[in-house]
Amino acid sequence: MSGPAVAAAGVWKYFGDYPALRDVRFELGEGECLALLGRNGAGKTTLLRILAGLSGASKGGVAIDGGDVRASATRARVGWLGHSIGLYDELSARENLRTFGALYGVKAATISEWLERVNLSHVADAPVREYSRGMRQRLAVARAFLHGPRLLLLDEPFTSLDDKAIALLQGLLAAARADGATIILSTHQIREAMELASLVALLDRGKLVHYGERTTEMLNDPGYLYRTYGSAA
Amino acid sequence: MRTKIILALGAITLPFLLRNLHMIIFLVPDDLEQGPVYRIFYYHLPPYFVAAMGYFTAMVASILYLVKKDQKYDAIAVSATEIGLAFAAVNLITGMIWGRISWGIWWAWDARLTWALIGWLVYFGYLVLRRAIDDPTERAKISAVLSIFASASVAITYKAIEWWRTQHPGPVLSIRTGGGTLDPAMENMLYENTLALLLLGAIFLLVRLRQEEVQREIDGLRRFVHAGN
Amino acid sequence: MTMLRHAAVIATKDLRSELRTKESINSTLSFSVVILLLFAFAFDPSPDMIAEFGGGLLWIVFVFAGALIVNRSFARELPNDCIDVLVSSPASGASLFLGKALASFVLLAGVECICLPAFGILYNVTWWRSLGGLIGVLALGTWSMACVGTFFSALTVNLRLRELMLPMLMYPILIPSLLSAMMLTNTLLTGQPIPSDFTVWLRLLIGFNIIFTTLSVYLAETVLVR
Numbered sequence: 001m002s003g004p005a006v007a008a009a010g011v012w013k014y015f016g017d018y019p020a021l022r023d024v025r026f027e028l029g030e031g032e033c034l035a036l037l038g039r040n041g042a043g044k045t046t047l048l049r050i051l052a053g054l055s056g057a058s059k060g061g062v063a064i065d066g067g068d069v070r071a072s073a074t075r076a077r078v079g080w081l082g083h084s085i086g087l088y089d090e091l092s093a094r095e096n097l098r099t100f101g102a103l104y105g106v107k108a109a110t111i112s113e114w115l116e117r118v119n120l121s122h123v124a125d126a127p128v129r130e131y132s133r134g135m136r137q138r139l140a141v142a143r144a145f146l147h148g149p150r151l152l153l154l155d156e157p158f159t160s161l162d163d164k165a166i167a168l169l170q171g172l173l174a175a176a177r178a179d180g181a182t183i184i185l186s187t188h189q190i191r192e193a194m195e196l197a198s199l200v201a202l203l204d205r206g207k208l209v210h211y212g213e214r215t216t217e218m219l220n221d222p223g224y225l226y227r228t229y230g231s232a233a
Numbered sequence: 234m235r236t237k238i239i240l241a242l243g244a245i246t247l248p249f250l251l252r253n254l255h256m257i258i259f260l261v262p263d264d265l266e267q268g269p270v271y272r273i274f275y276y277h278l279p280p281y282f283v284a285a286m287g288y289f290t291a292m293v294a295s296i297l298y299l300v301k302k303d304q305k306y307d308a309i310a311v312s313a314t315e316i317g318l319a320f321a322a323v324n325l326i327t328g329m330i331w332g333r334i335s336w337g338i339w340w341a342w343d344a345r346l347t348w349a350l351i352g353w354l355v356y357f358g359y360l361v362l363r364r365a366i367d368d369p370t371e372r373a374k375i376s377a378v379l380s381i382f383a384s385a386s387v388a389i390t391y392k393a394i395e396w397w398r399t400q401h402p403g404p405v406l407s408i409r410t411g412g413g414t415l416d417p418a419m420e421n422m423l424y425e426n427t428l429a430l431l432l433l434g435a436i437f438l439l440v441r442l443r444q445e446e447v448q449r450e451i452d453g454l455r456r457f458v459h460a461g462n
Numbered sequence: 463m464t465m466l467r468h469a470a471v472i473a474t475k476d477l478r479s480e481l482r483t484k485e486s487i488n489s490t491l492s493f494s495v496v497i498l499l500l501f502a503f504a505f506d507p508s509p510d511m512i513a514e515f516g517g518g519l520l521w522i523v524f525v526f527a528g529a530l531i532v533n534r535s536f537a538r539e540l541p542n543d544c545i546d547v548l549v550s551s552p553a554s555g556a557s558l559f560l561g562k563a564l565a566s567f568v569l570l571a572g573v574e575c576i577c578l579p580a581f582g583i584l585y586n587v588t589w590w591r592s593l594g595g596l597i598g599v600l601a602l603g604t605w606s607m608a609c610v611g612t613f614f615s616a617l618t619v620n621l622r623l624r625e626l627m628l629p630m631l632m633y634p635i636l637i638p639s640l641l642s643a644m645m646l647t648n649t650l651l652t653g654q655p656i657p658s659d660f661t662v663w664l665r666l667l668i669g670f671n672i673i674f675t676t677l678s679v680y681l682a683e684t685v686l687v688r
Contacts, residue, residue, distance in 0.1 A: 016368050017455040052550045055688050058370060070687065076552040084543035090482045102471040103551040143547070299684060355634045362631065365621045371688060375617055378681050379631070385673055386635040393638035396662050
């Protein structure tokens with residue numbers, strides 16, 4: 001590994017006139033878990049998409065393990081869980097995992113393991129369209145973790161998850177951390193994020209207004225961060 | 234500085250165009266076969282060259298944009314394409330008028346006219362596509378890619394339509410190019426008017442470019458204002 | 463090669479999805495047969511007329527069908543943002559494009575396999591006289607549509623008015639290959655071997671495919687990463 005796991009250097013992103021990200025710079029070491037906080041429209045999703053290689057920065061750049069985000073080898077180590085579940089409704093759970101898994105070189109045995117782990121083995125061959133919301137969420141999580149990513153990028157993963165799914169995700173994230181993986185997750189569910197995070201970052205209208213360790217104050221009083229570093233209104 | 238160049242070019246081009254017009258109407262000799270009506274030719278072939286130059290410039294600018302990601306190349310690409318389209322339209326319309334007067338029909342599916350129409354549609358599609366994308370960076374990128382496809386397509390279509398028309402002989406409407414069959418006075422006039430129209434095209438290009446740059450400056454100022462909040 | 467392997471995964475997935483839902487296949491097939499009917503009413507062609515423009519007629523049907531099929535190509539990735547999962551995967555933009563173009567090719571070929579007999583029945587044409595050549599030309603022409611169409615599907619996937627823009631952009635650019643395919647198909651339908659001066663059309667068709675496949679593969683990544 002060369003340098004920090006994730007490095008952003010002077011990242012700007014414009015959508016037309018609007019600067020969604022303004023001069024964002026930070027370094028994240030391997031094995032850290034970063035909670036990315038901010039109001040709606042602060043730029044969390046934009047930043048995560050750039051890190052995932054889905055978007056390009058207008059100015060500046062990002063590096064994953066010192067390498068280009070769009071390099072195939074880099075992307076093989078990254079797991080992405082966005083706002084939507086990222087699954088094909090007309091295919092079954094097994095077919096979905098097989099398709100995505102094939103792009104990462106995942107073996108059939110691993111797929112069966114994961115179906116077991118997220119409690120979907122019994123319905124693995126039914127189309128995803130027929131699943132309940134909780135089941136779809138669990139499958140989406142399985143898809144993101146399937147290939148054993150070293151860097152996990154999760155965009156508001158706890159939103160609209162039921163209790164079982166939240167517990168599952170927290171368990172998986174803790175296990176991934178214990179395994180030395182790096183995690184960046186953006187969230188509104190501050191409590192769950194604070195429990196997992198070792199570092200926190202606060203984005204306010206595209207600017208990184210705070211980046212530092214997750215303190216006990218933040219853990220006990222989640223709104224602390226916004227009051228201290230965020231701007232009024 | 235830019236304004237001075239535009240004004241200087243204008244000062245040269247306007248008298249040049251007027252002088253050409255005068256010569257074309259009064260001084261250049263009649264064509265043996267077609268009589269005076271052929272004079273529209275001087276406003277038919279030169280626009281074709283200007284349009285071709287416009288499209289070529291757009292292609293080069295598009296490639297440069299994809300390589301360098303500098304927005305100014307996008308401005309050149311769209312300006313050059315618009316100028317090209319305008320002159321190509323003149324080419325098409327004068328061709329149709331000439332055909333109507335000389336052969337009694339507004340349109341014929343000969344190689345040149347057909348290719349001109351297809352080419353016009355392809356580049357018009359470029360403008361329509363641009364309208365559908367709001368984000369300037371995304372718009373620049375997507376249009377650059379389309380412009381490259383358009384150029385390749387128009388080049389291939391040229392040959393294709395030519396072969397199509399030599400396979401199926403129809404009414405012969407091939408427009409004579411400046412070959413050995415032209416009276417030297419006519420040939421010179423052709424080159425002179427091409428030059429005049431090229432200068433005119435250059436003026437339009439510079440004005441249009443100026444427009445794009447001002448737009449970008451406005452966008453930048455808007456960003457500045459947004460960022461301050 | 464990894465790129466081809468990834469492309470195969472994408473192609474298989476697309477085909478499996480389409481066969482599962484039959485969304486575009488059904489509508490495309492019925493649409494094509496309706497067009498064949500409409501042409502019969504419009505022209506009421508005699509066998510001589512068919513010999514003159516049968517190839518052209520067939521390809522117009524294929525082109526309309528083609529637009530319907532390629533329109534779905536990248537649009538099917540929009541629900542649930544599957545496109546994001548694909549673009550962030552190790553698969554390159556080129557392999558995503560290639561896989562989808564292959565799937566569109568197969569689907570379009572399937573439609574043609576049904577349209578051809580339908581055409582033969584409705585217009586009383588024995589089309590199988592130069593079957594080998596015909597299949598070759600159909601394959602080449604269909605690939606040019608699948609290739610350019612899928613690329614433009616990627617180009618327009620996020621635009622409003624996608625359904626309208628895609629054919630509008632695609633058709634003029636496809637004219638050289640469609641022209642060649644029509645010329646060649648016309649001759650092949652009449653059962654005669656390709657005359658020597660027609661090899662120019664074959665070369666044009668092949669050249670077109672090479673140029674545009676190369677351009678598409680090369681530029682796919684640029685288009686897919688926003």
